Amino acid sequence: MAARMSDPLAPQSVGVDKLLLKLRVRDDVSALEEEVLRSIIEPPVAIASRSVVVKEGIPLERSALLVQGMLGRCKDMRDGQRQITEVHVPGDFADLHSFTLKRLDQDVVALNDCWISWVPHAALRAVTDTQPHLGRLLWLSTNLDAAIHRAWTVSLGRRDAPARLAHLLCELQVRLSVVGMADEDGYALPLTQVDLAECLGLTAVHVNRVLRQLREQGLATFRSGRVTIEDFKGLRRLAEFSTDYLFLDKRPR
Amino acid sequence: MAARMSDPLAPQSVGVDKLLLKLRVRDDVSALEEEVLRSIIEPPVAIASRSVVVKEGIPLERSALLVQGMLGRCKDMRDGQRQITEVHVPGDFADLHSFTLKRLDQDVVALNDCWISWVPHAALRAVTDTQPHLGRLLWLSTNLDAAIHRAWTVSLGRRDAPARLAHLLCELQVRLSVVGMADEDGYALPLTQVDLAECLGLTAVHVNRVLRQLREQGLATFRSGRVTIEDFKGLRRLAEFSTDYLFLDKRPR
DNA sequence: TGGCAAACTTAACCTAGGGCAATCTCATTC
DNA sequence: GAATGAGATTGCCCTAGGTTAAGTTTGCCA
Structure with a gap:
């Protein structure tokens, strides 16, 4: 699969780097917290365009940090119609909400060839236990997703x-x-x-x-x-x- | 204001009770955690129908737990149109996301006469510092809101x-x-x-x-x-x- | 108890966007 | 370099839902 991808070189740490860029726009992240974050993020793996990264409803033990490419959260309707509810860009956790919810309500799909890094929920649990401020920052990032959802709701409803x-x-x-x-x-x-x-x-x-x-x-x-x-x-x-x-x-x- | 309200009796603890019902559907809440929750929630206050409970953009130091009545998250457009992005029922935190985001992207408005209980952000911070599991449960409740947003997005886009x-x-x-x-x-x-x-x-x-x-x-x-x-x-x-x-x-x- | 005002209801007409089908473009593969 | 297939483009017609403008009902207060 990776052989067919346009950029076959795994970007080593850019996923965390972009996550840090994203978080540091919203709050300070200490050197220690950065270290902790880097330590819990697995090496990137390649994902082929159009493949389903996470299927709705399956119990999950990890979340996906998008390193390169774009992911979409997709809901398929009975009649074959589909709605995408968010587009993820590098630095986004595509399914961090599954850390608390334990599964997804919608599929996460690769919109093109991607690289993602998995982060085990056990490690996230440890972060919330021992690094409460960093935990709140991760919470913040899921709340950003929710704010984006609300903006989309407004668009779909009134624009x-x-x-x-x-x-x-x-x-x-x-x-x-x-x-x-x-x-x-x-x-x-x-x-x-x-x-x-x-x-x-x-x-x-x-x-x-x-x-x-x-x-x-x-x-x-x-x-x-x-x-x-x-x-x-x-x-x-x-x-x-x-x-x-x-x-x-x-x-x- | 309270004098004009249909039910002038402040419901004493039903707000927390309903929040606990809501949380316990999703996870266990220990007696200690329940005690902590009860201790951080202020006595209910009356809110008149149609008043703005929280205005978009204002820095916030507390979040509102809905005890009775219904609240809506509203976005007003330039041309006078309005989109409601979520309806809150008793037991919901209407703006818990402001704990991490520090302000709201949309107004919270009372859809009828309501009672709400304020919860100081300082107390929530203490919860995440000392009761990580309870903190994750509160995080979960904001993720539930996000899941509801996504369902609304699907409705508006495809139904x-x-x-x-x-x-x-x-x-x-x-x-x-x-x-x-x-x-x-x-x-x-x-x-x-x-x-x-x-x-x-x-x-x-x-x-x-x-x-x-x-x-x-x-x-x-x-x-x-x-x-x-x-x-x-x-x-x-x-x-x-x-x-x-x-x-x-x-x-x- | 009567007079408002807000909410609800219905009808007539109009338009943004959907449905469908044909065509075009261009990159990939053999 | 022809075949293929995914994506983009265009045109024609149609319908779901918007717009406007009356009514009507309901609940509230004097």
Whole structure:
């Protein structure tokens, strides 16, 4: 499997590094805590595009830290429709909530070729026992996921298709920036238009129409796996996007 | 304010009791842990219907345990539209995520007259420092909220209006049962049709149409603040509802 | 007990986005 | 370098749900 992957070299520690980038935007992480984190994270393993990393309902003893690529949380409906409820970027734990819940309510699927690092729940339990502040930081990271879920709920409930797409493009721009994977111009987005549709509660055909709209309005272009942001201000305005829900600062404690 | 409320008697400890019911469905809570929980929860205070309990963005030092009534997490849009991203029932912490995030990304609003108990973040910090298992249980309860968010995302993205409404009615039936506030027949639901619309990403007019549909199909009736479930099986089938995402069991640890 | 105001209900019309099918593009493989 | 297949694109038609605008019912308070 790994032989077919575009980047066959396992990224050694970038997973933890990106996790640390993500956490340190929100709070201080001491050298000791960093050491502890590094010690509980297993070496990365390769995951083939489109494979199911974690299946809904199965009892779990570990959680997956995404090192490279993108993962989605997917719910399949009876009629074959699918909804993606979150897109994970490197540095995210895709299923840290399974540490408390012991299984998942939805599948975690690789949206492209990925590298992930497993973290045993036993080690996480030890962290919450002996490093309460670090434990609270991990708790925080699951609460960030929840905040993202709420933002998606708002999008699906109250934004029309162009605003919804623009909101997703803005969100990914910001989340990828945090882990150093986006610049002002845009970012690599290894999804298909079908995937986007499954994030946005739309059909692939309509996503295609709306992508063209954004392109023709000079806001953003999505082509061959790359999002080019032409007018971030305009995109933000269209989406009514604010970074508040991503908690990009350290608050007084 | 309290003078105008329908039930002027402060329910003394039912908030903690319902929280314990909720937690004990998911895991064991020792007598000591119960004692600790009771000790950190302040006496209930009355909240008038429609008032904002917690405003988005404000730095917070405490979280609200809902004792009686219902709360909603609301996002207001520029154009006056509003999306509710979760409905809280007694025994829920409405904003426990603010313990790690230090503020909210959305307002918490009283959907009717409520009683809530505040819990200081300092006390929660002490719990995570000295009672790691109890700390993990509180973490779990925020992860339950996230699972509910994901279920709503799926509803908004992939279910049509009747299925979406049916799904919400099923969810509340189950969540209220856990805290002893629903029976086989149904439950009190102190929301307006506008509130339902704001949960479901629909207009109030369409909610009204769909309520009639469910009534005429003999599935459920919502009238004068009460949901009567006439055919739970049928409602479940229509909604493609499963209780899996509510994690109603204790898993091996 | 009557007068409001909020909530609910219904109808007529309209539109954003879905459904379906054909075509196009391009990368991969033999 | 032809065959293949996944993804992207476009057009046409249609429906679920929105919009607007009346009513009607209900509960509250003077």
